[in-house]
Amino acid sequence: MNKTHWDESGLFQAILDKCPVGIAVIDYEGLYLTVNPAYCDIYGYTKSEMLNHSFTMIFPAEAKQSVLERHQKFLAEGIRLGGEWPVLHHDGQQMTVFSESVTFYPDKGLPARLVYVQNITERKKAQEQMRIAAAVFEASQEAIVVTDGENNIISVNPAFSILTGWSLEEVKGHNPREFKSGRHQRSFYIEMWQSLMNTGQWMGEVWDRHKNGTEFLKELSISVIKDPDGNVINYVGMFSDITLRKKQEELIWQQANYDAVTGLPNRHLFQSKLEQAALHASRTSHLMALMLIDLDQFKSVNDSMGHRAGDELLGCVAMRLLKCAPGADCIARLGGDEFAIIISDINEPSACTGIAHNILKELEASFAINGETMFVSASIGISIYPTDTENLEDLFKNADQAMYAVKNSGRKSFRYYSRALHDAIHARLRMIRNLRKALEENQFEVYYQPIVSLKTGHITRMEALVRWIHPTQGIISPDIFIPLAEDTGLIVPIGNWIANQAIKQLSYWRKKYNPELKMAINLSPVQLRSQEFDDISWIQTLQREGFHSGAITIEITEGLLLNSETRVNHNLKMMHQAGIQIAIDDFGTGYSSLAYLRKFNIDFLKIDRSFVEDLQGVGYELCTAIIAMAHSLGLGVIAEGVETEEQKKLLIELGCDYIQGYLYSKPLPVAEIEKLLILPMHDNHSV
Numbered sequence: 001m002n003k004t005h006w007d008e009s010g011l012f013q014a015i016l017d018k019c020p021v022g023i024a025v026i027d028y029e030g031l032y033l034t035v036n037p038a039y040c041d042i043y044g045y046t047k048s049e050m051l052n053h054s055f056t057m058i059f060p061a062e063a064k065q066s067v068l069e070r071h072q073k074f075l076a077e078g079i080r081l082g083g084e085w086p087v088l089h090h091d092g093q094q095m096t097v098f099s100e101s102v103t104f105y106p107d108k109g110l111p112a113r114l115v116y117v118q119n120i121t122e123r124k125k126a127q128e129q130m131r132i133a134a135a136v137f138e139a140s141q142e143a144i145v146v147t148d149g150e151n152n153i154i155s156v157n158p159a160f161s162i163l164t165g166w167s168l169e170e171v172k173g174h175n176p177r178e179f180k181s182g183r184h185q186r187s188f189y190i191e192m193w194q195s196l197m198n199t200g201q202w203m204g205e206v207w208d209r210h211k212n213g214t215e216f217l218k219e220l221s222i223s224v225i226k227d228p229d230g231n232v233i234n235y236v237g238m239f240s241d242i243t244l245r246k247k248q249e250e251l252i253w254q255q256a257n258y259d260a261v262t263g264l265p266n267r268h269l270f271q272s273k274l275e276q277a278a279l280h281a282s283r284t285s286h287l288m289a290l291m292l293i294d295l296d297q298f299k300s301v302n303d304s305m306g307h308r309a310g311d312e313l314l315g316c317v318a319m320r321l322l323k324c325a326p327g328a329d330c331i332a333r334l335g336g337d338e339f340a341i342i343i344s345d346i347n348e349p350s351a352c353t354g355i356a357h358n359i360l361k362e363l364e365a366s367f368a369i370n371g372e373t374m375f376v377s378a379s380i381g382i383s384i385y386p387t388d389t390e391n392l393e394d395l396f397k398n399a400d401q402a403m404y405a406v407k408n409s410g411r412k413s414f415r416y417y418s419r420a421l422h423d424a425i426h427a428r429l430r431m432i433r434n435l436r437k438a439l440e441e442n443q444f445e446v447y448y449q450p451i452v453s454l455k456t457g458h459i460t461r462m463e464a465l466v467r468w469i470h471p472t473q474g475i476i477s478p479d480i481f482i483p484l485a486e487d488t489g490l491i492v493p494i495g496n497w498i499a500n501q502a503i504k505q506l507s508y509w510r511k512k513y514n515p516e517l518k519m520a521i522n523l524s525p526v527q528l529r530s531q532e533f534d535d536i537s538w539i540q541t542l543q544r545e546g547f548h549s550g551a552i553t554i555e556i557t558e559g560l561l562l563n564s565e566t567r568v569n570h571n572l573k574m575m576h577q578a579g580i581q582i583a584i585d586d587f588g589t590g591y592s593s594l595a596y597l598r599k600f601n602i603d604f605l606k607i608d609r610s611f612v613e614d615l616q617g618v619g620y621e622l623c624t625a626i627i628a629m630a631h632s633l634g635l636g637v638i639a640e641g642v643e644t645e646e647q648k649k650l651l652i653e654l655g656c657d658y659i660q661g662y663l664y665s666k667p668l669p670v671a672e673i674e675k676l677l678i679l680p681m682h683d684n685h686s687v
């Protein structure tokens with residue numbers, strides 16, 4: 001291009017028009033004298049919108065006055081006016097510009113200001129982001145490692161050095177694979193790289209090695225950085241050490257799913273295993289069995305030996321269960337003394353019979369706990385999915401019902417759920433409801449059976465025996481309802497009611513017929529173990545009646561004394577101190593021990609009816625031995641179930657003290673029994 005084609009002003013105008021830097025001339029009043037296209041572009045105005053308008057238009061309202069003053073001061077004093085300014089684009093967006101100004105005299109008149117401006121908004125933002133990124137990199141709690149396209153480390157942040165022990169100088173140029181712990185398979189890293197190549201990122205947990213050699217688990221995310229052409233230029237890895245968190249999570253999971261006492265899965269984990277097993281059974285059309293195992297009378301172990309011994313026993317039981325059902329899907333402790341087993345893939349319902357037998361047999365062997373030998377047995381209930389039910393809640397209920405049926409029929413056995421069992425259980429529940437009603441509606445009546453002295457032939461005492469006079473079913477035997485009352489705890493209020501009735505009756509009879517008459521009252525083991533057992537009110541009633549020592553005898557069973565429990569011991573001691581005598585009922589049928597007889601201040605032994613019945617056979621030797629032993633310990637002996645003169649004769653020969661039985665009288669209601677008491681003393685034995 002030939003420069004002679006340009007005049008000077010045309011040349012300058014062309015320069016102004018093409019110049020990428022914004023240029024403006026502002027007069028003393030602050031009005032734009034000229035602006036070039038780049039200047040207009042920066043602020044988003046047209047030239048005509050700017051010319052002859054105040055340059056303060058590009059400043060926020062609150063700054064307009066001060067920038068005009070600064071402008072005029074600059075022109076008057078020639079101070080420096082350059083730097084970065086926050087300004088406004090036409091559309092209202094905030095921007096940052098860099099400007100420099102020089103004084104300029106366009107018409108040799110008032111000075112004007114020549115301004116050249118660059119929009120540095122984006123650069124400032126980028127700088128700010130860089131500053132933040134650098135601060136984050138430095139201050140991050142997460143370790144950050146940046147590698148080049150060859151995956152060699154170019155930078156690490158301070159958190160990296162803290163977490164790994166390695167400084168930047170030590171790792172620069174190295175490949176992060178050098179931190180490998182060796183815990184992961186090759187396939188793990190292949191998958192990681194595949195994900196990085198395909199998706200540009202990877203996240204996961206990696207075991208690496210610390211500088212000090214220890215392994216740690218890190219939660220790592222890697223991002224791939226590419227240039228505009230798609231070439232990998234960096235990998236950025238960010239991680240934190242989650243070894244401790246993982247351990248805590250595992251511990252929490254362990255605690256949430258496993259039983260601390262036995263180490264077996266707990267109810268929570270068991271439930272999900274049961275759901276899985278049911279799903280599997282439905283898919284494969286196989287059967288699945290749920291076995292519920294409840295230890296028999298485990299409570300007495302806890303009560304007599306303490307919870308630590310109880311826990312130890314549970315641990316040993318768990319080990320034995322594992323041995324008995326090695327192929328089980330799950331063996332769990334559901335709580336207390338209740339265990340459960342899931343057995344999958346069975347072809348017929350009876351497939352669990354063998355396992356149930358094994359468990360019962362395995363538990364038969366003694367346990368050595370705290371230097372003491374202990375025995376436990378179990379009651380097992382089994383229900384089959386989906387034969388019995390397809391509902392897991394019902395499956396549980398079924399197995400539970402089967403297990404309780406075992407408990408109610410003597411424990412230490414197993415039973416499969418059946419429809420008949422279901423009906424029987426419902427009948428039982430009905431009876432329990434009726435029993436509660438009976439207590440509320442006073443449907444009980446105390447019958448009395450005389451106990452006769454073999455020395456005098458007189459009725460010396462009565463045994464109080466309860467009857468349930470049901471409004472429609474007539475008299476219901478205590479053999480039927482006492483076990484139910486014991487199971488439900490109703491025996492406590494029923495027993496208290498009986499005792500109070502009997503004490504009041506004795507008081508009346510003593511005044512009316514015989515001041516020496518005594519009363520025997522049956523006490524259930526459940527009563528004596530119960531928290532609610534009201535021994536104090538008993539004693540108060542006795543004291544109020546003015547009974548002397550020995551007026552009342554309680555009849556208890558031998559089994560009660562076997563595992564001595566604090567509460568039972570306390571209650572028996574209280575009664576003994578209050579002058580109540582203690583008789584062992586059905587003596588000879590349980591675990592008799594001389595030591596117990598001494599320890600618990602027993603006063604009488606009642607020879608069981610079965611021995612009296614068999615007095616012509618082995619019963620004779622047994623009765624001989626019991627009477628001799630009782631007398632040697634200073635105890636009185638009462639023979640139960642005496643029905644014949646022959647039995648009475650033999651018992652007299654053996655030196656028995658008292659007899660009770662149909663020979664004299666069946667248990668009778670008050671009005672009937674009074675007919676016996678009304679007879680003259682010397683005659684009342686001849687009834």
Ligand SMILES: Nc1nc2c(ncn2[C@@H]2O[C@H](COP(=O)(O)O[C@H]3[C@@H](O)[C@H](n4cnc5c(=O)[nH]c(N)nc54)O[C@@H]3COP(=O)(O)O)[C@@H](O)[C@H]2O)c(=O)[nH]1
Nearest residue numbers: 465466478479498522523524585641642643660661662667
């Ligand atoms: N906790 C409580 N238990 C009680 C109470 N009342 C009774 N019972 C217990 O219920 C069982 C059955 O009692 P029952 O049907 O009253 O039977 C008693 C007698 O009727 C029966 N007996 C007495 N003499 C004879 C006889 O010559 N032949 C014969 N076949 N039966 C006879 O024995 C039962 C008395 O038993 P015992 O208590 O062992 O002395 C029974 O276990 C009762 O204990 C109660 O109030 N509380």
